[in-house]
Amino acid sequence: MHLNKIFSQADRQGRLSTILSKDALVLLRMDGTEELSGDFTWRVEALSDDPALDLHGLLGTHATVEVDHADGTRAFDGIVCEAEARGASENGHRYDLILRPWLHVAGLRRNMRIFHDKTVVQIVEEVLGAYAHLGDPHLDVQVTGEYPVLEYTVQYGESDADFMRRQLERHGISWSWRHVAGSHTLLLTDAAFSLPEVPGAARPYYGVAGYHRHEEEHFRLWTAAERITTGAVRLTEYNFKTPSASQEVEQAGEATHPNGDMESYDWPGDYLDQGAGRDVVARRTDAARGQAPRHRAEGDVASLGAGWRVTLKGDDVPGATGRTFVCLKAEHRFRAQGYGSGDSGGDETPYDGSYVLMPDDTPYRPEQRTVGPKVQGPETAVVVGEGEIDCDVHGRIRVQFHWDLDAAHTMWVRVSQNWAGKGWGGMVIPRIGMEVIVEHLRGDPDKPIVTGCVYNGKNTPPYELPEHKTRSTFKTDTHQGEGFNELRFEDEKDKEEIFLHAQKDHNTTILHNESHQIGNDRSKLVGNDQKERVNRDKQIDVGRDHVETIGQDEKKTVMRNAERQVDKDSFDYVNNHRIEYTYANHQEEVGAHHYMKVEGDSEVAVGQKLFTRSKMQVLHAKDKFIIGGPGGTIEINSSGVVIRANKIDLKGPVNVTAGAPDQIASLESAINEGLDLAEVCIRKLTDE
Template sequence: MNVFTQDARLGRLTTVLGSDALVLLRMDGTEELSGDFEWRVEALSTQNTLDLSALLGTHATVEINHAQGVRAFDGIVCEAEQRGAFENGFRYDLTLRPWLHVANLRRNMRIFHNKTVIEIVQEVLSSYAALGNPHLELRVMDDYPVLEYTVQYGESDADFIRRQLERFGITWSWRHEAGSHTLLLTDAAISLPEVPGSSRPYFGVAGYHRHEKEHFCHWSATERITTGAVRLTEYNFKIPTSAQEVDQLSDASHPSGDIESYDWPGDYLNQGEGRGVVSRRLEAERGQAPRHRAEGDVVSLGAGWRVTLAGDDVPNATGRTFVCLKATHRFRAQAYGSGSAGADDAPYDGAYVLTPDDAPFRPERRTAGPRVQGPETAVVVGEGEIDCDEHGRILCRFHWDLDGAHTMRVRVSQNWASKGWGGMVIPRIGMEVIVEHLRGDPDKPIVTGCVYNGKNRPPYELPKHKTKSVFRSESHKSSGFNELTFEDATDNEKIYLHAEKDHELHIENNRAKRVDRNQSESVGNNKSIEVGNNHHEVIGGNMTLMVGPNKLQSAVTSAFKKFTSAIGDMTSKLGLPDALNMGEGNLIIGVAKNKAETVMVSSTEVVGAGKAVTVGGGYQTVVGGVFNQSIGIGAFEEVGHNKSVVVGKVFEVTVGKSKLVMSEDGVINLKGVKVTIEGDETVTVKGGRIDLN
C-alpha cells in the first residue's frame, strides 16, 4: 500500500487524525452570504479502519493554493462515511459545515430582557466560542434599539440567531483559516473584506481558456422586477393615538416601480424606529434586482467577499466592485499513484453570483418565526403580594422557563377598559394565569384569565357549593377578605356581601329599595342618618323604638348640659341628674325648626323619672274631651307675670277634707274642718246680706 503525502500538492486536507492520515481527492461545496456553507470532501487513506467517531464534531480544513496565496475551506465534520477500497487506497467521504450547524442541534426556550440584537447574538453564541478562533467578529455600523422582551420559543439556536439577524438586516458570512472559521456580522457592504489584491480580471473566450492568474471566463448580468415601495404600520398601547405608519419609495425605474408592499405589524415601537425598519425592508426587496453571474477559477473569492472586475470590458461591470452572494467550488486533486500525471488539467473551477457593492444590501427574511399554538398558563411572580406597574401589567413565569426568568410586564385583559373607568382586577403573586400571544407571536404575551390548581383552591368546596357564583378577594398582607356571592340553589337563592372593614355606597340621584317580606338590620356600634331635606316613613302596623346602652359621643353630653342650664332650678325640682351617664339608654331628639305629631287614636307616654318641657314662646294644650293629670308626690307652678284660669262649668279643688267649688252660676263654696282667713292689714267682706253661722 502506498504512503500518501500532500506536502507538494495543490490541494490538501487536514484533520484531527494526523498529517496525511486522510488526503484530499475531491471537494465540492457551496457557500452563501447570510447562509451556511457545505463542503463535500472525498479523501483517501491507506487504512480502512479509521475511527469515524473521532472525526465527528472536529475541524477539518481543505487548503487550495492560488496565485495570491492559499484559500482555506474549514468546517466541522458533521458526517463521515467509509466507502471501501478505491483507486490506490480506501475512500472516505466527509461533509463539513459551519459550527453554526451544531447550533441547529440545540433547541431552547428562553427569555432575553432589555438587550440589543447584537447582545442577544453574542449571548446565545457564547456557548460555541470554542468552535472558532475567534468564533464571532462584529463589523456593524448601525445603532440597534434595546429590545424590552425577546423570546427564543422552541427554536434551535441557529434558527433563532438567523431570525434575529434577518429581522434587523444584519448580514453574516464566514472567514476561513486552517483549523478555524469565524462568523462575521456586517450591516454595510463596505465592511466586507476584499479578495487579496482586490481585483480579478475577466477574459472573454469562446470555449476553454487558461491563464496563470485567477480570472473570470464567463460573465452575465440580470435585472428583475421587485417591489418599489414598502409601507408598514404598528400599534403601541402606550401611545395609542400616535401615528405609527411609515413608508418609503425606491428608485425602481420600471413602470411598476410604485407597486407597494404593505405589512402589519411593522415590528417597531415608534415612527423613528419604524423608518429604520421600512428602509431595511425596502433594501432587502430592492437588493434582489441586480444579479451578475460569473464562472472562473477565482479560488480566493467566496460568499461575503468583495472583488473589483478588471480585464476585458464588460458593459456596466468592468471597473465596478461586486459582493459575492454565492459561490460554488469544485476541486479535483491529481491522482495518487506512481507515475500518475493527474486527473484533470484544470483542478479548480467555480461559479459565482454577485451584486454591485453599491446596490441595496440586506438579507432576506427567510427564517420563519415560531408561533404559539393556543393559550398556555404561567405563574404570576414579582415582589410582595401584588406587583404591577401604572398600566396594571404583571410579571409571569412560564412553566417551560427553566432559567427562572420572567416575562416582560404583561397587560391583563379586563372586562371593561376605558379612560378612567372600567374594570380592574390585578392577578396576584402565585396565581396561575392564562397567557395568550397576539397573532401567536411569543414576543407579545397578554394575560386573558386565571385558573385554579392543586395549590390555589376555590373559596368554597366543590362540588358541594357548585350553585354558588363567588367573587372573593383577599386582604393585602392579612387573612381578611371581601366577598360577593350569588347562591342559585332553588328555594335558597341569596346574594351575600361581606366587607372586611368598611362599606361605602354613593348614589348621585335616587335609590329605591323594596323588601317584600322581612328586613332586619343590626349595627354593632353607632348609626347616624343625615337627610338633606324631608324624612317620611309609613308603617302599616306597629313601630317599637328601644334605646338601650350605647356609646354616644361627647357632643351628646354637651347638648344635655346646655339643656339643664336653660331650665335652671327646674333641674333639681324635676329630679333630673346633673349629667348624662353615657351608655345608660338615653334618647335625644333635636328639631331645627318645626315638629308636628299626629296620632289618629291614642298616645301614651311613660317617663320613669323626671320630664322637663321648655318652651321658648307660647305653650298651648287643646284637649277635645277630658284632661286628667295625676301627680304622685308634689306639684310646683311658678308664673312670672299673670295667670288666668277659665272654667266653663265647675272649678273644684279638693285637698283631703278641704274643698273649694266654683260654679258657672257664681256660687263659691269653701269647705273645711277649720278655715282661717288672715290678713296682715285689712280683711274686707262685702255682700247684699252676710250670714254668720
C-alpha cells in the same frame, strides 16, 4: 482489505486535514456551496489506506480542505457533521465527509429562554457564546449601526441557530464566514464596506478563448441581470402607550420600471415609534432594492467566497468592468490529481467555481427567510414580582412561564380586563403566586397578554367543590393582612342569596334615586355609631308596630314645626324626671276627659294671668286647701274654713245657712287670737 499503500498530499494543490494523523485521509474531490447570510456545505470525497477509520471520532471535529491558487491558499474549514465509509476501490478505501459551519451544531439544540434589555448584537453574542470553543475566534462583530435595546425577546422552541438567524434578519445584519486551517469565524456586518476584499482586490475577466491561458485567477464568464422589485414600502404599528400617535412610515425605492411606484404595505411593522419605524422601513426598502441587480460569473477564483468583495478588471464587460461586487453565493468544485490508475484526469483545471454577485454600492439586507415561532394557543404562567402585588402604572404584571429554566420573569405584560375606558372600566390585578392564562398577539412570543386566571393544587377555590357548586363569588384577600372583601351569589333552590362582606369600610354613592324592596324581614346591626342625613324630606311608613329601644339618650332637633298624630292611644313612660320647654304659646286640646295624677308636688307658675273656664270646676284637697293672695288667704282644712285678710269687703247679700257658726263668735275668736281682722273691728267700734 487493508492496502499497503502510503498516500501523501505533499506538493498537491488540494489537501485535506483532519484530527487524524497526517494524510490518514487524502483529498479526492470537494463540492461546496456557500451563501451570504446563509451557511456553507462542503462535500468531501477522500481516500485512505485504512479500511476502519474511527468515523465516530471524526464527528464534531474540524476538517479543512486547502486549495492553492495564484494569490495564496484558500481554506474551506468545517465541522464534520457526517462521515461515511464507502468501501474499497482499486486504489484505496473511499470515505465521504460532509462539513458544515459550527452553527450547524447550534442548530441541533432547541431552547426556550427570555432576554431582557439587550440589543440584537448582545443577544447573538450571548446565544453563540456556548459555541466559542468551536472557532478561534468563533465570532467577529463588525457592525457600524446603532441598534435599540430590546425590552423583551423570546427564544421560543427554536434552535440557537434559527433564533440567531431570525434576529439578524429582523435587524438587517448580514453574516458570512472566514476560514483558516482548523477554524472558521462567523462575521457580522451591516454595510458592504465592512466586508473583506479578496487578496489583491481585483480579478480579471477573460473570455472563453483565454480561459486557463493565465496563471492568475480570473473569470471566464460574466453576465448581468435585473429583476422587478417593489418600488416602495409602507408600514404601520400600534403602541398602547401612545394609542393616538400615528405610527405610519413609508419610503419610496429607486425602481424605474413601469411599475416602479408599486407599494408594499405591511403590518405590524415591528417598532415602537415613528423614529424606529423609519429605520425599519429603510431596511425593508434596502432589502427590496438589493434583489434587483444580479451578476453571474464562472471561473477559477478560488479565493472568492460568499461575503467577499472583488473588483472586476480585464476584458470589458459593459456596466461591470471597474466596479466592485459583493459575492452573494459561490459554488466550488475541486478535483485532485489521481492517486492511482483508477483516478485519471489531469490537473489542468482542478478548481472551478460559479458565483452570484451584486454591486457593492447596492444596499444589501438579508431576506427575512427564517420563519419565527408561533405560540399555538394559550399557556399558563405564574405571577412574580415584589411583595404581594406588583404592577406598573398601566396595571401590567410580570409572570414566569413554566418552561423558563432560568427563572427569568417576563417583561411587564398587559392584563385583559372586562372593560377598559378612559378613567373607567374594570380593574383586577393578578397577585404574586397566581397562575394566569397567557396568550400572545398574533402568536408572537414577544407579545404576551394575560387573559385570565386559573386555580391549581396550591391556589384552591374559596369554597369546597363540588359541595358549593351553586355559588358564584368574587372574593379578595387583604393586602399584607388577614381578611377579605366578597360579593357572593348562592343559587341553590330555596337558599338563594346575595352576600356582601366588607372587611372594613363600605361606601356607597348614588347620584339619583335608590330603591329597596324587601319581601320579608330586614335586620340591621350597627356595632358602633350610625349617622344619617337627609337633605330634604323623609317619610317612613310602618304597616304595624314600631319599636325603638335607645340605650342612653335621645335628642331630636326640629328646625320648624313638629306634628305627631296617634290614631288611637298614646303612652309616654318617663322613669325619672321630665322637663318640657315651650318658649312661646302652649295650646293643648283634649277631646274627652283629662286626668293628671302627680305623686308628689305639682306647681304651676304663670307669669301673667291664669284663666280656666268650665261648666263646673271642682277643686279638692285631701288634707288642706289654701287660696292665697297679697291681701290674705283662705284655708280650708278638716277644722273648717279660715279667712285671713287685711280687710274683708262683702258686697251683695250674705246668706248664712243654718248650722253655720255664729259670726259674732267667730269674730270674738279672731280677736282673742290677735288677728289683724280683730284689730280692724276694734278700731271700727272705737270710731263709732
